[in-house]
Amino acid sequence: MSESRFRGTEQYIATDDLMMAVNAAVTLGRPLLVKGEPGTGKTQLAEEVARSLNRPFLQWHIKSTTKAQQGLYEYDAVSRLRDSQLGDARVHDIGNYIVKGKLWEAFTIDVQPVLLIDEIDKADIEFPNDLLHELDRMEFFVYETREVIKAHHRPIIIITSNNEKELPDAFLRRCFFHYIRFPDKETMERIVNVHYPNLKKRLLSESLEAFFEIRDVPGLKKRPSTSELLDWIKLLVAEDIPPEALRGDQHKIVPPLYGALLKNEQDVHLFERLLFMSRRKKD
Amino acid sequence: MMTDFFLKLRQAGIPVTLTEFLTLLEALSQRVTAHNVEEFYYLARAALVKDERHYDRFDQVFGSHFKGLETLFDQVIGAKVPLEWLHKLAELTLTDEDKALIESLGGWEKLMETFAKRMAEQEGRHEGGNKWIGTAGRSPFGTYGYNPEGIRIGQHESRERRAVKVWDRREFRNLDDTVELGTRNIKVALRRLRRFAREGAAEELDLDDTIRSTARNAGYLELKMVPERHNAVKVLLFLDIGGSMDDHIRACEELFSAARSEFKHLEYFYFHNMVYEGLWKDNRRRYTEKTETLTVLNTFGHDYKLILVGDATMSPYEITYPGGSVEHFNPEAGEVWLDRLLRTWPRAIWLNPQSQKRWSYVPSIQMVRELMGERMYPLTLEGLGQGIRALQRIR
Ligand SMILES: Nc1ncnc2c1ncn2[C@@H]1O[C@H](COP(=O)(O)OP(=O)(O)O)[C@@H](O)[C@H]1O
Numbered sequence: 001m002s003e004s005r006f007r008g009t010e011q012y013i014a015t016d017d018l019m020m021a022v023n024a025a026v027t028l029g030r031p032l033l034v035k036g037e038p039g040t041g042k043t044q045l046a047e048e049v050a051r052s053l054n055r056p057f058l059q060w061h062i063k064s065t066t067k068a069q070q071g072l073y074e075y076d077a078v079s080r081l082r083d084s085q086l087g088d089a090r091v092h093d094i095g096n097y098i099v100k101g102k103l104w105e106a107f108t109i110d111v112q113p114v115l116l117i118d119e120i121d122k123a124d125i126e127f128p129n130d131l132l133h134e135l136d137r138m139e140f141f142v143y144e145t146r147e148v149i150k151a152h153h154r155p156i157i158i159i160t161s162n163n164e165k166e167l168p169d170a171f172l173r174r175c176f177f178h179y180i181r182f183p184d185k186e187t188m189e190r191i192v193n194v195h196y197p198n199l200k201k202r203l204l205s206e207s208l209e210a211f212f213e214i215r216d217v218p219g220l221k222k223r224p225s226t227s228e229l230l231d232w233i234k235l236l237v238a239e240d241i242p243p244e245a246l247r248g249d250q251h252k253i254v255p256p257l258y259g260a261l262l263k264n265e266q267d268v269h270l271f272e273r274l275l276f277m278s279r280r281k282k283d
Numbered sequence: 284m285m286t287d288f289f290l291k292l293r294q295a296g297i298p299v300t301l302t303e304f305l306t307l308l309e310a311l312s313q314r315v316t317a318h319n320v321e322e323f324y325y326l327a328r329a330a331l332v333k334d335e336r337h338y339d340r341f342d343q344v345f346g347s348h349f350k351g352l353e354t355l356f357d358q359v360i361g362a363k364v365p366l367e368w369l370h371k372l373a374e375l376t377l378t379d380e381d382k383a384l385i386e387s388l389g390g391w392e393k394l395m396e397t398f399a400k401r402m403a404e405q406e407g408r409h410e411g412g413n414k415w416i417g418t419a420g421r422s423p424f425g426t427y428g429y430n431p432e433g434i435r436i437g438q439h440e441s442r443e444r445r446a447v448k449v450w451d452r453r454e455f456r457n458l459d460d461t462v463e464l465g466t467r468n469i470k471v472a473l474r475r476l477r478r479f480a481r482e483g484a485a486e487e488l489d490l491d492d493t494i495r496s497t498a499r500n501a502g503y504l505e506l507k508m509v510p511e512r513h514n515a516v517k518v519l520l521f522l523d524i525g526g527s528m529d530d531h532i533r534a535c536e537e538l539f540s541a542a543r544s545e546f547k548h549l550e551y552f553y554f555h556n557m558v559y560e561g562l563w564k565d566n567r568r569r570y571t572e573k574t575e576t577l578t579v580l581n582t583f584g585h586d587y588k589l590i591l592v593g594d595a596t597m598s599p600y601e602i603t604y605p606g607g608s609v610e611h612f613n614p615e616a617g618e619v620w621l622d623r624l625l626r627t628w629p630r631a632i633w634l635n636p637q638s639q640k641r642w643s644y645v646p647s648i649q650m651v652r653e654l655m656g657e658r659m660y661p662l663t664l665e666g667l668g669q670g671i672r673a674l675q676r677i678r
């Protein structure tokens with residue numbers, strides 16, 4: 001197999017189905033839409049794809065106020081007006097006031113880049129539709145300067161969504177799609193391993209055990225994700241917590257430092273109450 | 284073989300389109316996958332399924348369709364099939380977008396030609412050796428061959444080796460019951476209301492203030508901006524709940540969940556049949572935790588837009604007489620309360636999930652409609668659109 005295939009990296013564990021989705025998208029030059037609960041490695045995936053394929057990485061982070069046009073360019077009319085008032089010579093070239101967006105950058109960079117459009121569901125519901133044309137044609141028109149910006153290379157586009165909003169069908173049809181399922185124990189072990197290669201085996205298995213048990217507590221508002229697990233393990237190591245402290249019947253033992261796993265106050269209360277109840281039952 | 288797969292996917296409620304199917308074929312022809320049936324499964328899923336809630340259905344269709352088909356992958360991509368099945372597909376599944384796409388590719392005939400050519404190329408290449416479309420026994424999907432890592436379809440022993448296929452594990456089963464389809468369309472309709480609120484917004488130059496300030500600034504430009512009036516629209520949603528409304532729960536839920544994610548300032552209350560002196564927010568505690576309607580009237584300003592949702596199907600007494608309510612004794616008639624609401628929030632509409640054809644046969648619907656100044660609309664996408672436009676017209 002050639003090197004142009006993505007297979008995960010030393011820092012990133014990719015499952016077989018994720019690799020397939022990435023490679024299909026890269027080969028066919030279609031965007032890849034990645035969904036999954038927060039902390040499942042969507043953002044990092046794009047960086048790792050860029051790293052492993054040796055491509056420049058561009059990130060366009062979407063907020064609720066982001067408009068599609070901002071990815072192309074913005075015309076800073078206000079600065080121009082001010083310059084004109086102050087008699088600045090720059091004012092004669094309107095090009096001085098065109099601010100390039102991420103898509104423009106991605107289109108005109110000299111090697112094929114990876115462009116991450118992160119958290120697309122944060123934006124207005126029509127946002128994805130507003131980008132369809134540009135993503136299809138790989139070009140757009142700058143009215144102010146009357147130039148057409150064409151992609152030198154079709155960027156590898158990775159789009160992430162936390163599933164806050166449904167995305168338009170027309171948009172979905174053009175993408176490859178992958179849903180990152182929450183990692184199972186085995187995968188999680190590999191993930192923790194790339195972050196803490198020197199972690200003691202016992203601590204790893206005990207902490208994973210405890211982590212998945214907490215994730216299973218019914219009714220949690222925000223179940224702890226990979227990032228919380230990683231933070232927690234870091235704390236456990238820093239505080240020199242022995243694996244025994246995590247071991248055994250979780251209904252009896254309160255995992256140390258579990259505040260790192262449960263960030264929501266209500267969840268902490270719920271968890272403590274459940275622990276309290278189950279302990280009374282067992283005593 | 285492939286046509287059937289495609290059709291079964293659609294029958295299972297997965298909205299696969301021709302566009303996506305062509306993508307899959309293109310991916311196959313570009314050798315995105317060369318190894319085994321598992322990879323083919325991953326590829327097909329990534330190309331055809333765009334919603335994780337459909338993964339489980341996909342797994343089931345995939346599993347049942349490809350089960351025990353030994354020379355499966357030769358047939359799948361066999362060079363002779365596509366033309367015929369493309370035709371069949373087209374009749375059944377072409378969306379407008381597909382048609383446009385086909386047009387842009389030079390029309391049907393052209394597409395077919397290209398396709399045939401592509402398939403022929405495949406065959407040609409295959410003669411040369413290690414390409415993946417193959418005839419029996421030589422395909423990477425086949426039993427013997429040049430892909431040692433490939434799964435050996437059709438060989439009993441090797442199929443046993445992998446005890447459970449990925450798709451048979453049904454790992455996505457529990458994603459399917461979160462189904463909450465259809466809200467997108469509602470959101471799009473509701474959005475109109477929001478766009479209206481944004482009009483004249485967007486970081487705009489405050490011209491008056493700029494002139495005034497510039498003059499004060501000895502003629503040097505001093506720009507004054509007005510802040511973006513973002514998402515300012517305020518909505519009150521009153522929902523009829525229980526009784527005859529049970530038939531419409533789904534439509535109401537969809538409306539509600541769409542509205543909640545679309546508007547920052549959304550307040551909702553429940554009522555039953557008709558609005559009286561009390562409303563509630565949690566239907567399980569409707570008897571213990573009532574909010575006085577008067578309080579609501581005094582809490583939310585005139586700038587709120589009021590959307591009532593109910594089937595308005597009741598006894599006329601419930602509208603016109605004190606004590607007419609079926610549930611409790613109401614000191615004042617429903618119409619008195621509705622009138623109060625409309626005076627506080629003149630921008631108001633009533634959405635009715637009841638089929639519009641039946642409206643004229645139900646006296647209470649007629650009455651409520653009149654009270655609403657005819658601003659009752661069916662709870663359909665079209666009705667919602669009309670309603671939203673009506674809301675915008677009322678000044
Ligand atoms: N498959 C993985 N391999 C390695 N690290 C991972 C993986 N998935 C998640 N992580 C780690 O979890 C954290 C959250 O990842 P991030 O990409 O920010 O998630 P998301 O964008 O989905 O919210 C990061 O520290 C990341 O390194």
Ligand SMILES: [Mg+2]
Binds near residue numbers: 042043044118160
């Ligand atoms: Mg992220």
